Amino acid sequence: MADKDKCIFINAIIVLMTSHICASVSSTGLRNLSLSIKPPWVRRGQEAQLHCQYEMEGAPLYSVKWYRGTLEFYRYSPFENPPAKIFPFTGIKVDMTVSNATHVTLRNVGFNLSGNFTCEVTADAPSFYTGVATNVLTVVELPHSPPTLWTEHTKYDPGDILRANCSTPPSKPGATITFLLNSMTVGMDPTVLHPTHDNLHWASRDLTIQLLPSHYTTGQLILRCLAEVGTIYSEVSQAPLESSRKEPIPERVTSPNGAATLTGCKETRRHLLHTISMWMLTVLAVIHSIRPAPLLR
Numbered sequence: 204m205a206d207k208d209k210c211i212f213i214n215a216i217i218v219l220m221t222s223h224i225c226a227s228v229s230s231t232g233l234r235n236l237s238l239s240i241k242p243p244w245v246r247r248g249q250e251a252q253l254h255c256q257y258e259m260e261g262a263p264l265y266s267v268k269w270y271r272g273t274l275e276f277y278r279y280s281p282f283e284n285p286p287a288k289i290f291p292f293t294g295i296k297v298d299m300t301v302s303n304a305t306h307v308t309l310r311n312v313g314f315n316l317s318g319n320f321t322c323e324v325t326a327d328a329p330s331f332y333t334g335v336a337t338n339v340l341t342v343v344e345l346p347h348s349p350p351t352l353w354t355e356h357t358k359y360d361p362g363d364i365l366r367a368n369c370s371t372p373p374s375k376p377g378a379t380i381t382f383l384l385n386s387m388t389v390g391m392d393p394t395v396l397h398p399t400h401d402n403l404h405w406a407s408r409d410l411t412i413q414l415l416p417s418h419y420t421t422g423q424l425i426l427r428c429l430a431e432v433g434t435i436y437s438e439v440s441q442a443p444l445e446s447s448r449k450e451p452i453p454e455r456v457t458s459p460n461g462a463a464t465l466t467g468c469k470e471t472r473r474h475l476l477h478t479i480s481m482w483m484l485t486v487l488a489v490i491h492s493i494r495p496a497p498l499l500r
């Protein structure tokens with residue numbers, strides 16, 4: 204063969220090989236690679252399941268590597284024995300019994316696990332095609348009880364200034380507080396977050412608003428405090444506000460659904476009845492004791 208012919212021959216082989224590799228890549232790639240985290244917001248100490256979904260196109264799976272940030276903590280290689288391997292990474296507790304080529308279960312998650320998780324899927328020879336999918340895990344702590352709502356008075360008329368505040372027990376991240384008067388969002392003051400010694404925040408918010416006749420159009424006035432943490436926590440406490448023409452209710456700090464208010468109300472009625480009957484007895488006794496006096500004189 205002449206040098207020129209040799210060159211053509213080698214070129215032809217290279218082209219053949221390249222096209223073969225290209226064909227392999229396009230037919231043995233990965234499809235629909237995605238990483239889902241359940242739940243995406245998980246409470247401290249609970250477990251989260253990561254699910255790496257993918258479709259292999261022809262080629263077998265070579266490995267799936269799992270990362271928190273840039274650090275690998277779990278690898279699944281079906282051709283190795285054992286196929287699953289964990290890497291020492293403080294704070295990440297992989298439950299090997301429920302982890303495999305597609306799933307990883309994390310137990311007893313700590314706050315510092317919050318962040319990006321990635322699965323990297325590699326197809327076997329000849330393509331060694333690699334794809335990655337990333338998603339975010341957020342480790343949270345929720346308030347252990349509903350918000351506490353306080354109002355300066357318990358009865359208000361149109362024109363009165365309503366002063367109230369609301370607070371939540373500590374959480375991470377801190378809760379967002381919203382005031383609703385009947386169903387309308389009210390208030391200009393922001394939610395204030397107060398740090399606690401263990402890295403949580405309790406939240407508080409003040410409300411000052413002048414009541415207008417328009418607030419009374421539904422016939423009743425109810426102030427609600429809504430506390431939310433992301434999309435996983437939502438609790439409401441409410442205080443029905445009476446008009447001053449109705450019977451008085453003592454100032455109170457309500458728990459959710461106005462349960463405390465209802466008992467408070469019944470308590471007041473019983474007290475009132477008791478007071479009135481005692482008062483009448485006293486009056487009768489006084490009348491009785493006064494009447495005979497002039498007769499004696």
Ligand SMILES: *[C@@H]1O[C@H](CO)[C@@H](O)[C@H](O)[C@H]1NC(C)=O
Pocket residue numbers: 293294313315316
């Ligand atoms: C997570 O917290 C643990 C215990 O508090 C600590 O030992 C570890 O270094 C932390 N890990 C990271 C990645 O910050």
Ligand SMILES: *[C@@H]1O[C@H](CO)[C@@H](O)[C@H](O)[C@H]1NC(C)=O
Pocket residue numbers: 300301302303304305306
């Ligand atoms: C991998 O583990 C998950 C969760 O434990 C399970 O639902 C799934 O069936 C397992 N897949 C295989 C191929 O074993």
Ligand SMILES: *[C@@H]1O[C@H](CO)[C@@H](O)[C@H](O)[C@H]1NC(C)=O
Pocket residue numbers: 272317318319
């Ligand atoms: C997670 O990834 C996003 C997008 O790549 C990046 O902006 C962000 O800083 C990462 N978060 C952490 C905690 O590393």
Ligand SMILES: *[C@@H]1O[C@H](CO)[C@@H](O)[C@H](O)[C@H]1NC(C)=O
Pocket residue numbers: 351352353367368369370407
């Ligand atoms: C609301 O304000 C009152 C008076 O300033 C205060 O005593 C109380 O602790 C506050 N309560 C809440 C729930 O923030």
